[in-house]
Amino acid sequence: MHTIHQFGGNWTQEKLERLQKYLRAYMNIFTANPWARRYTTYYVDAFAGTGSRTSPDSSPASTLSLFADQEDMKEVKRFYDGSAQIALELDPPFKRYVFIESNPQFTEELRKLKARFEDRNVQIVPQDSNRFLQEWRHSMNWQHSRAVVFLDPYGMAVDWETI
Ligand SMILES: C[S@@+](CC[C@H](N)C(=O)[O-])C[C@H]1O[C@@H](n2cnc3c(N)ncnc32)[C@H](O)[C@@H]1O
Structure with missing residues (x-):
């Protein structure tokens, strides 16, 4: 059984498409450019979710008339790629992935x-991302590493200190 993570709207799809374009361009540069290629590249998804999402637009209510006889209305929900999956599918990929998520069901x-x-080299961090990131940035050797840190919280979950 897939855990349903429903959030956002049309703007979410647009945001994730922009993220994908940015990450593709980033990794093309860090692969093609001989100077940039020396770095270990990190993709850090600080509010990673589950890797997929369902949109309120694809909720049973909006498809009810088409699937009215279906017993389990969850079946009609559509799953879309979330940021973590989009990042993992990149080609060329990042050298390291860090997914931070505080909800235990989502980390599963x-x-x-x-x-x-x-x-893919993936680290899953089942913690509060503010606390983790503030320690992680000091633990990194930035002479040899570069990172994209994607902050996609609900509401105001990012502390000023983290930014
Ligand atoms: C908007 S969703 C992220 C969606 C994800 N970027 C995607 O595209 O699938 C925000 C996520 O942050 C998680 N979250 C909320 N507060 C958090 C915190 N302090 N530390 C880590 N994760 C947190 C929630 O459980 C939720 O999965």
């Missing part, structure tokens, strides 16, 4: 996602 989904991408 992230573990399943990680298992589907065996060739």
Whole structure:
């Protein structure tokens, strides 16, 4: 059974398409440019979710008339790629992935996602992202590393200190 993570609207789709374009361009530069290629690239998804999402637009209510005889209305929900999956599917990929997520049910989904991408180096961090990021940035060697940190919280979950 897939954990349903429903959030956002049309703007979410647009946001994720822009993220995908940005990450593709970033990794093309860090692969093609001999100077940039030296770096270990990190994609950090600080509010990673489950790796997929359902849109309120695809909720049973909006498809009710088409599937009125279906017993389990959850079946009609459509799953779309979330930011973590979009990042894992990149080619060329990042060298390292860090997915931070505080909801235990969601981290379980992230573990399943990680298992589907065996060739990617993925760390799942089941913690508060503010606390983790503020320590992580000091633990990194920025002479050899570069990172994209994607902050996609609900509401105001990002502390000023983190930014
Ligand atoms: C808007 S959703 C992220 C969606 C994700 N970017 C995607 O495209 O699928 C925000 C996520 O942040 C998680 N979250 C909320 N507060 C958090 C915190 N302090 N630390 C880590 N994760 C948190 C929630 O459980 C939720 O999964």
